[in-house]
Amino acid sequence: MSLGAALLVAVVSLREQAHRNFIQEGLGVDAVLGPKGSPLQIILNALYHLDEMPGKIKWTYYEAVLKDPIVEEGIPFITGHSYGGFRVNAIAERFFTDFEYVPGKHFSLDPRSGGQGRLFAARDEAVVGWAAARALKLRLGDSFNPVCGVHSGDPVHEHDQIQFVGIIAPTGTPHDRAIYIPLKTFFTLEGHGNEVAVMATDPAQREISGAYLKIKRIRGGALHPDIQNLKYTINQSSKAQCVIPNEVLPQLFGIIGWADRVLFAMALLVSLLSVAFLFTSLVNALRERRRDLALIRSLGANRCIVFGLIITESLVITAFSAIIGLVFGHVLVGLGAHYVDIETGLRFSAFYFSPLDYLLLPVMLLLGLLTAIIPGIQAYRLGVLKNLTQIS
Amino acid sequence: MKTYRLLVYITNGFLMLFWLAGCQPSKMKIAEDSQCKEEHAHSHEHGHHHGKEGHEHNAHHGGCLNAIVTCENGHAEVKITEDIIQCWFVGGGSDTGKATPIGDKSITISITTAGSTLINTLVLQAKPLVLAEETIGHCSYFEGKAPWLKGITTFTATGTVQSFRGKTVPLVIEFPKGYDPD
Numbered sequence: 001m002s003l004g005a006a007l008l009v010a011v012v013s014l015r016e017q018a019h020r021n022f023i024q025e026g027l028g029v030d031a032v033l034g035p036k037g038s039p040l041q042i043i044l045n046a047l048y049h050l051d052e053m054p055g056k057i058k059w060t061y062y063e064a065v066l067k068d069p070i071v072e073e074g075i076p077f078i079t080g081h082s083y084g085g086f087r088v089n090a091i092a093e094r095f096f097t098d099f100e101y102v103p104g105k106h107f108s109l110d111p112r113s114g115g116q117g118r119l120f121a122a123r124d125e126a127v128v129g130w131a132a133a134r135a136l137k138l139r140l141g142d143s144f145n146p147v148c149g150v151h152s153g154d155p156v157h158e159h160d161q162i163q164f165v166g167i168i169a170p171t172g173t174p175h176d177r178a179i180y181i182p183l184k185t186f187f188t189l190e191g192h193g194n195e196v197a198v199m200a201t202d203p204a205q206r207e208i209s210g211a212y213l214k215i216k217r218i219r220g221g222a223l224h225p226d227i228q229n230l231k232y233t234i235n236q237s238s239k240a241q242c243v244i245p246n247e248v249l250p251q252l253f254g255i256i257g258w259a260d261r262v263l264f265a266m267a268l269l270v271s272l273l274s275v276a277f278l279f280t281s282l283v284n285a286l287r288e289r290r291r292d293l294a295l296i297r298s299l300g301a302n303r304c305i306v307f308g309l310i311i312t313e314s315l316v317i318t319a320f321s322a323i324i325g326l327v328f329g330h331v332l333v334g335l336g337a338h339y340v341d342i343e344t345g346l347r348f349s350a351f352y353f354s355p356l357d358y359l360l361l362p363v364m365l366l367l368g369l370l371t372a373i374i375p376g377i378q379a380y381r382l383g384v385l386k387n388l389t390q391i392s
Numbered sequence: 393m394k395t396y397r398l399l400v401y402i403t404n405g406f407l408m409l410f411w412l413a414g415c416q417p418s419k420m421k422i423a424e425d426s427q428c429k430e431e432h433a434h435s436h437e438h439g440h441h442h443g444k445e446g447h448e449h450n451a452h453h454g455g456c457l458n459a460i461v462t463c464e465n466g467h468a469e470v471k472i473t474e475d476i477i478q479c480w481f482v483g484g485g486s487d488t489g490k491a492t493p494i495g496d497k498s499i500t501i502s503i504t505t506a507g508s509t510l511i512n513t514l515v516l517q518a519k520p521l522v523l524a525e526e527t528i529g530h531c532s533y534f535e536g537k538a539p540w541l542k543g544i545t546t547f548t549a550t551g552t553v554q555s556f557r558g559k560t561v562p563l564v565i566e567f568p569k570g571y572d573p574d
Contacts, residue, residue: 064523232452236491236524236532 004271005325010332012356015260028101034210039243048174049087057240059206070224073214078186081146086132088179090186108169115169127166131176282375294387310376318368322361449488458571475541479534491532495555506546
């Protein structure tokens, strides 16, 4: 029973935390301006530093989007480099000052929050997310050569040494797993060729991977309703598309949601089978102990007490199972959270309490009560004389 | 034996309950639906009943869809906001999310409001969507403004589009229910 309860607790906790992590208001991004291609691919690359961007967009087009009345701000970025398995993204500096990765929260390099150092100020400087720094054992002053690509075997910019000057405080988002360099550094990395180098000084030639867009709010903090018009208009263009994370991510969950439903079903089945086994063991135990119960009856206990003994036994078993299952379930979440953090940068907490945690004990007690009714009735109807008969 | 039979019945009963429990709306759908409660800020498209029966197409701007000759040919999505009529020319069939630029620089429509025999004339001017790389003469969005439009909630309008997919076609608008001759 404990195992079933633990599985239920772990599955529900992980599912709810995953939902919250992926959906948390699009990780601070109202919309992503990106190239034509798969919207899901754009979101995975822009927000989760996975996969690759399907193309580039013109800087001039990005500036035209910024002029739309409902666009409050845009933060351009370029992806496509890596180091030590972590993505190296070129980004505008105001990403660290203006961008709210969750509402009300900005990136911090403050040592009191777990950060170190400062923002990059020169071409050959970088800041790194907390999880990437820990995994690569980075310290301030360390330097690296970015890899031109995200696959093993991709060429290295051997003549471009970039120094880490800041470590961002933990945010609990995939941004903890990225390395950031100045936007213009991308254009001046050796090996990119003249057509890329000229982008540093000529906006008409410049291309970027995409931009995070912040949309104006209306009363109540709701997104401006014309965001759909903006998305419609941009998507008519042959050059770019506008992707709204909160529209794409539920589709992703719809695709993979079956996996957690299967896990939940398996955990539920284990729990129900354990209840069935409890019933069997109570019935068998009653058969073994009928003489003892008859003895108790003969000593003065009435039928209700005997009935109550069986019920209490079941309730105690289920209560202990629920408590042990609850604790074990959170331990499982804690163990799983460690590996998820390593792989995705998303933080899961063993101390997250879902509504199931509060319902587990009462529901299991109820199941224990229901399970014990039939054995209880059998005990209630136990014949004293018949069961005290000497067994020869 | 009796006990085991009982156990089998109970287990089957739990399995049946568990199977029925699986037939519940997913939490994700509930989360999606709950977004509809935000005032004006829901991020899915409006589905509007196009015409009298049957088929539905999405009006991406929250307006009403009016077939250009036939539903498969194309639509004019029309919306009225205070004293402005907005008109988007979009694709036919289910392609109502795709803009269909036309060559007209302006479209003159004659408007009749409910309960009135008075015919008003309004000129819809082309307003190219810059981000969609449109220009005058290759434009899918038109706008017309007049003070007498304020407060109007129902109207019928007719006009002519000179260059819709290279052809001259009649424009019929029935607001708010939409026009579908099919």
